[in-house]
Structures are given as structure tokens and as C-alpha cells.
Amino acid sequence: MFNRFKKGLAKTRNGILGKIGGIFGKKIDEELLEQLEESLINADVGPVPAAEIIETLRNNKKDDPAEILKEEICRRVNLDIAPQNGNSTRPYVILFVGVNGTGKTTSIGKLAWKFNQQKKSVILAAGDTFRAAASEQLGLWADKTGAQLIQSGEGADPASVAFDAIKAGVAKNADYVLIDTAGRLQTRVNLMEELKKIHRVAGKAMAGAPHEVWLVLDASIGQNSFSQVELFNQATNLTGLVLAKLDGTSKGGAVIAISEKYKVPVRYVGLGEAVDDIEEFSPEQFATALVEQ
């Protein structure tokens, strides 16, 4: 699993440490600190966290800089917020939201696969009723992963699809209901209202649902996702983030910036397009994968 993290973070790691050729056992001098600060900022760590990390390195000449860097990164992305309940609530309902093309449907498919491997039963709700192809895309994932698909016709009310799927999950005592939604711009008020409705109606199908709302972000846009986190959080009270496409970007440092600013934990990271290219986010592994060559 750790190797997958390393592979997925290769571009970001090279961006941060490539120029200075690694940091293990290095002697810290001002030139190195300056270079490192610039690289951290280029990796979208954010100027304030980057400056703080550099300051800590500057003030600690005793310990191995690699260990310090690892610790600093780990501490910042470890928000220590446990998932509300992964197992005892059945079904555990997760609503996936995000702008167009970030990787929502693919992440849901990969998670259905992961949960299936754990012998959990999964229902997928095709809440993207905006275009027919969206249900088909989710249907392919259902076929591949053995999940049950609940869908309705094109143009149907996504809230009613969510409602039906949760009711089916209750009736079957399923482990998970994963609700897909259409991509939407965070600035489109009516579409954000639609999300609130899906959220409300889910609670009518099952008290407490959805148990989680996860915003799927395209990692390659780095800190530009700030306004997505902010506005989706206002509309639906996010409980977690899925950072898709981490493999394709050198902007993976944005995990640090986003965690520090919004205190919403990253739950999973997407590391490629294959069915098993998703990993549960681990602060320790993330930090180690970024620092170790």
C-alpha cells in the first residue's frame, strides 16, 4: 500500500525535493532552505504553511531535516477526525459532491470495489440524472464490483433516486449506499440548492442520512479548489474530501494547504484510473511518501 502512495505522489515529491536531490542527512543552510521554500510553494503547500515549515527547519539544526519535514507535514494533514461510523450504522450513506469531471463517479466505483473486497454489500445511487450516460457509467461500475444499482430515467429528480436507494439499503440491510451526483459549479445557486434538497430528502429516507458528505476534488488544480471546499461546505456541511488524480499532478502539497485552512479531513486519494487505484488517506504515509526518495 505504501508503495502505491509513493508512486502516486512521485510528481509532487520530485517537485519538492528533486532540485535539492533529497533531504536525508543534509546539512541545512540558507540556500537549501530558500530552495525548499520555493519548491513547497510550487507544490501548492501554501505560502504560510511553507514559511512555517522552513522556520522550524531553520530553528532545529540538531535533528535530521528529513525527519523534521516529515513530522511537520504529517502534523498538518492529521486532523484527527475519525469517520463518524464505518460499520455499525447500516446502511452507511455517503453523498458524493463536486464540480464537473473531478472524479466523483470513478471514485465511487473504486470504493464499491474496495468495500466489496471487504465483503461489504454496496448500493450505488445514480443521482446524476442530468445525462443518461452518467447512469450507464455508474452501471458499469456496479457490474464490475457486484454492487446493486438504483437508477431512474434521465431528468428524474436526483433526490428521489437517493431516497429510493437508501430505502433499498434499509430493506436489504446493506452496508453502504454511495450516492453519485451530477457535477456542478459551486457558484450556481440553483444547483447548490438541489444538493441541499438531496441532503434533506436522504434524511427522510433514513434518520441521520447522509452520514457523510464527501467533496471530490481534482488534485491537479491544487489550491484553486479552495472556493469549491468553501461553497460546497456551506451548502452541505462536508465531512470529508476525496482527492482524485493525485497521480497526475505536482500540486499534491495542496492537501496541506486545504487541511490547514478548512479542517476537513482527506479520506481517500485517487492514484490512477484502475479499479484499485484508490487508497485510504494516511497522514503518516502521505508525509513519508513526500519526503523519502
Ligand SMILES: Nc1nc2c(ncn2[C@@H]2O[C@H](COP(=O)(O)OP(=O)(O)OP(=O)(O)O)[C@@H](O)[C@H]2O)c(=O)[nH]1
Ligand atoms: N489519473 C487519474 N484519473 C482519474 C482519477 N479519478 C478519475 N480519473 C479520470 O477522470 C475522468 C473524470 O472522472 P469521472 O469519475 O467521470 O468524473 P465525475 O466527477 O464523475 O464527472 P462528472 O460526472 O461529469 O461531473 C475520467 O477519465 C477518470 O478516469 C485518478 O485518481 N487518477
Ligand SMILES: [Mg+2]
Ligand atoms: Mg460523474
